[in-house]
Amino acid sequence: MPVGFVDINGDDFSKPRDPSLTKKPEDIGTMPFEQALAELETVVDTLEKGAVPLEESIAIYARGEALKKRCEELLKSAEQRIEKITLGANGKPTGSEPLDVE
Secondary structure, eight states, X not given: OOTTOBOTTOOBTTXXXXXXXXXXXXXXXXXXXXXXXXXXXXXXXXXXXXXXXXXXXHHHHHHXXXXXXXXXXXXXXXXXXXXXXXXXXXSSEEEEEEOOOO
């Protein structure tokens, strides 16, 4: 990677990148949803700008895939815990049942 190389967007390829974007995915399995989603948004933004070299883009993309999977797992888990309150004919709560999301 040449030092001082600037792409058409004016982004300098020689600038240091966010090291969290290329960390190993082992840490993702313990991330809370909000942290994983925030990092996923950073990954998407970084890749959309196209201001990273190819090899680094591939590593960032792989991390993004792992973050996406983590977010999906956490959302599915949350869906399974949500229950729908059932109401009787008089409009008063009578109990609950699993939420049917389909």
